[in-house]
Amino acid sequence: MKKLFGTLLATTALTVAAFNVNAQAPTADIPADMNALMSKYTCIACHRPNQRLVGPAYVDVAKKNYSNEKIVDLIYNPVPTNWPGYPPMAAMKQVPKEDAMKLAVWINSLDDTGKKTSTKKSTTTKKTTTKKS
């Protein structure tokens, strides 16, 4: 009996531990390249994909249906009135446009939740004529 109880306890502890790992590693759902950019430009200090931190969760930003260009613009020129209840974000003008755009594309891609259908539509269908040399 004692042994069974011990096993049960251990299982429970393991399960709890697994949950804790998830809770403590909220960066797990950030792709490595985005994680690198978010760390480099400190976005990570205030943003997570699925969780409100200092700033809004990126999924919630994605739900606003901004264009990628608009998000880039908002990174450079935040509009705090878009987010009542949050402190104003500092303008992040040090982020090169190219990286800002990568982040914007990723942020927008997070709003796939409802419609899991491919949004890839021909963005990468560049004609493959590379074989001709």
Ligand code: HEC
């Ligand atoms: C010091 C904290 C902080 C940092 C660092 C930070 N943000 Fe924010 N961000 C916020 C807050 C707070 C808001 C909501 C208020 C606002 O928009 O001013 C926000 C809003 C946003 C929005 C939504 C804009 C809108 O008007 O809807 C985007 C997109 C965004 N941040 C992207 C980024 C990116 C990309 C970086 C890194 C280059 C970054 N943020 C760095 C705190 C931060």
